Amino acid sequence: MDRSLISSIAHSDHPIAAPVSAASLDKLLQRTKLRQGARILDLGCGEAMWTLRALELFPGSTADGVDISASALTAAAKHAEARGLGERIRLHEMGAADFSAAEPYDLVLCVGSTHAFDGLTPSLQAIRQLTRPDGLVLVGEGFWETPPSPELEAEIGQYPDLAGLVAQAEEPGYRTVYAHTSSLGEWDEYEWSWTGSLIRWAVDNPGPDGDTALAAALEHRDMWLKGYRGKLGFVTLLLRQAY
16 A cells, blocks of 8 residues: 555545645635736645645636646546636646746745755745746745654654744745744644544455554554644745845
């Protein structure tokens, strides 16, 4: 059972695929104030729920979504058709770092996908080449709410605190014009949905795949409840090029 299928099942009841509520997603997208006919790019789009919502909020806009998961892109195409947006989005199966475009974009999203560029700074440096001089970037990234133990940091990864993350995001020549810091409630909704959807699927599908799904869910739940709950934060920054 590959990781893309596990991810698809785990996000089936929380298709935003980040610790962000539907209301918070709308508020973030509305703050972009995109122009008529805006071009949108989503790097690491998954099932493209962020981009599809942006297309709904901004009639006349078009989008490109990029992801390495064929199954996620198949689901994205189905979601787009169901919403009547199929003709306004193009989907590309490739690594985010390999994508190039002939024209720059008004808005580039990279939410929870900076690993595709080996970190936040190289992500924003690459995204700068894909964004109009007056364009915007929505980037979602983790940060430590409280200093982690060495063991927790080794397990989860190295992140700055929120102030350090904002400074790191602005260093390549951006300014933060808005942000949403996910609440503990948004985190809990995301994590209970992630683990619960996978556990339900495992119970309904006994056998080797069900065992794999259950093990993944329980391992993740332990890491969350016994490790990073209340310690790891998530912020989505709306950035504008400053120079």
